[in-house]
Amino acid sequence: MSHCAPACRLSLLTLATSALVGLSAWGWLKVIPASDRHAAPQRPVAVSENPAQSVAIPALAERAQPMYLLLTVEGLDYCPENDTSDALKADLVRQNFDNAAHLQHLLESIEPGGAQGKIQAGYVITTKLLSLFKPESDGQGWTFDAGGFACQLRLVEKLDRPVALYLSSTHFDTQGPLPQKLSQEAANLALFPDLKPATLSYFSYPIVPYTLQTDGAIAVNHYKRQALAHIHQMVQALAPEHRRKIVAIFLGGETHQFYQGFEDGMGEFAQPVVTDYSPASQQQFRAWLAQRYDSIDALNQAWGSALPSFDAIAAPAGNFRAQPQTPLLAHYDGYAQGSVPVHGWFWDASGTTEALRVYLDGQYIGPAQWGLNRLDVYRAVEDIATPAVGFRMNLPFDRLPAGRHMVSITHAQGAYECLMDERVIEVLRPAPAAGADxxxxxxxxxRVFTSMRDKPLRCPQRAKAGKRYYLDSPAWDMKVAFNPAARDWNLFRQAQVRAYMQQLYDWAVEMGYDASLLFSHQIVPELNSSWNENLFATQGSVAADTPWKPGFNLYGAGAWSPWTQDFLQRLAPQEGGYGIPEFHPQQWKDARSARAAIAHHYNAGAHFLSPYYFSIIPPQYLQDPTSNAVARMRLEAGNSADGSNVFYEAIREYARQ
Incomplete structure (x- = not known):
């Protein structure tokens, strides 16, 4: 890390999605006029509204409790008790940097006179659990070092503002001697198929793929639990009037599976490499299958296999693209679960398009989900007014016969329907008598498939006017194969993520943490139309049936869009029942977007939004906003990058109501 990179350091320690979402192009951006191409259909999901419709700012509804704007602030951990091996921290300590005074000044500039009213300004204290340990004097063990967290807790005593505690225990918790030690031991890690301990990176910052095994005896879990217990004791030692200021606790951080190419590989479908293939995880997979199928005969019937026992099962890790002789049951890629993502982007300047329709071999399947995040398109095309132009349908092919099939997509408006594009996919299977092995x-x-070009669609020239779009997937003549073992492997990996979140929650509740304050701090890949959500496997960890309250990060179009509305309807949270631990609309073409997003979340019952990010570091240490994707999101009046100044003013406006 360079001496002048505090903003980058903060972002990489506290989130994994801001820059990911901010850079979520994945693949080459293609902007093609409607007159130059035809298109293929998309997967059936009702469209809540046309993204091109004008932004409306709703009036704030009546609600019993305030919504909190809990600012993510760089510099809160810079104090004498904390580790000063970092050059910037050492500089600030020598200058008697007073984080409490600077934070108070920032909060007063956002909401003068203290927290009051419908929307109240506060802040987030971020603590990395594994980094709180230091080696014992004899070098034989590790001791919890309370100094750094005690420094931050003093903010709670000094400031009369609402505060959230972010107890981070994710792959970004890599600084300090204990994380470095833990990263060298395979038992602490989720492993790729080569079973070698791997250290990944995210914009040059090292990350460690810690295991999702729930065994408390594993060293990394042992120390996470110890840190949670010590932190709870320190919080309980606060006077009651200070403890009452804590309005939320973000538990765990972005908990998910890992994949190679972590920085920019979130859209990899053809040859993904994922976790966890460790011996413990493989054994857990076999036990999970035994519970799912009851008997090996039932599994063989479902898989079309002839396996002698559950012990004979290995998680799929091959790929026919690299090795054509890979047995079907060993094949794994982004399509092997039995569906093809039909995704791209669509913009209608008139706002009159009602649906994007997906067809397979000329038969209507349903509407594509529309309004997903495509920040890359929003940035690249000046007259596209919103990043909510992504569309997607996960088109099932698991029951299709082998051979070529045509996927088509149209845009529809009233009685008119126009073909956008279409692609051929080739479904592969083993020879009929060979079996799944x-x-x-x-x-x-x-196969003689049906092209929508042969259909009598009503598509006058006026129905094409003002439409811009591109179909990114599937590629033409793309080969896909359904492997039931890969489908179950993905489901199991989702179960691992949820089980680990459950373990953290159970530990916290057993220790005495207030369960009503416990929120997840999750990434929701489905927001981005071009991402492979199975790389992360978070689908079950942000759901209506979790004991913890749903907390999930929103950037770009996700700040408020048709997707966001649909997602909240599925979560069905009560008032105060969800929160956004990282939040930045990244929109500047319409100043109303940020204000509308804040108002919509207030009316939807959000307990808090945590705008990402502010800084109390002296200006001479800050990076130029144009220098990297993270600095673009620094919230201040003079930073127009990613609409940060627009969002900054929206925060001030609502905090003063």
Whole structure:
């Protein structure tokens, strides 16, 4: 880390999605006029509204409790008791940097006179659990070092403002001697198929893929639990009037599976490499399958296999693209679960398009989900007014016969329907008599499929006007194969993520943490139309049936969009029942967007939004906003990058109501 990189350091320690979402192009951006191309259909999901419709700012509804704007602030941990091996921290300590005074000044500039009214300004204290340990004097163990967290807790005593505690225990908790030690031991890690301990990176910052195994005896889990217990004791030692200021606790951080190419590989479908193939995880997978299927005969019937026992099962880790002789049951890629993502982007300047329709072999399947995040398109095309132009349908192919099939997508408005594009996919299976243990049959299986070009669609020229779009996936003549073992592997990996979140929650409740304050701090990949959500496997960890309250990060179009509305309806949270631990609309073309997003979340019952991010570091240490994707999101009046100044003013406006 360079001496002048505090903003980058903060972001990488406290979130994994801001820059990910901010840079979520994945693939080459293609902008093609409607007149130059035809299109293919998209997967069936009702469209809540046309993203091109004008932004309306709703009036604030009546609600019993305030909504909190809990600012993520760089510099809160810079104090004498904390580790001063970092050059910037050492500089600030020598200058008697007073984080409490600077934070108070910032909060007063946002909401003068203290927290009051419908929307109240506060802040987030971020603490990395594993980094709170130091080696014992004899070098034989580790001791919890309370100094750094005690420094931050003093903010709670000094400031009469609402505060959230972010107890981070994720792959970004890599600084300090204990994380470095833990990262060298395979038992602490989620492993890729080569079973070698791996250290990944995110914009040059090292990350460690810690295990999602829930065994408390594993060293990394042991120390996380110890840190949670010590922190609870320190919080309980606060006077009651100070403890009451704590309005939320973010538990765990972004808990998910890992994949190679962590920085920019979130859209990899063809040859993804994922976790966790460790011996413990493989054994857990076999036990999970035994519970799911009851008997090996039932599994063999479901898989079309002839396995002698559950002990004979290995998680799929091969790929026919790299090794054509890979047996079907060993094949794993982003399509092997039995669906093809039909995704791209669509912009209608008139705002009159009602649906994007997906067809398979000429038969209507349903509407694509529309309004997903495509910040890359928003940045690249000046006259596209919103990043909510992504569309997607996960089109099932698991029951299709082998051979070529046509996928088509249209845009529809009233009685008019126009073809956008269409692509051929080729479904592969083993030879009919071979069974699922055999390699795939690549012999030509020509099918006479139906193109929508042969359909009598009503598409006058006026119905095409003002439409811009591109179909990114599937690629033409893309080969796909359904492997039931890969489908179950993905479901199991989702279960691992949820089980680990459950373990953290159970530990916290057993220790005495207030369960009503416990929120997840999750990433929701489905927000981005081009991402492979199975790389992360978080689908079950932000849901209506979790004991913890749903907390999930929103950037770009996700700040408020048709997708966000649909997601909240599925979560069905009560007032105060959800929160946004990281929040930045990243929109500047319409100043109303940020204000509308804040108002909509207030009316939807959000307990808090945590705007990302502010800084109390002296200006001479700050990076130029144009220098990297994280600095672009620094919230201040003079930073127009990513609409940060627009969002800054919206925060001030609502905090003063």
């Amino acid at each position: 055999a390699p795939l049959d690549f012999s030509d299986k020509h």
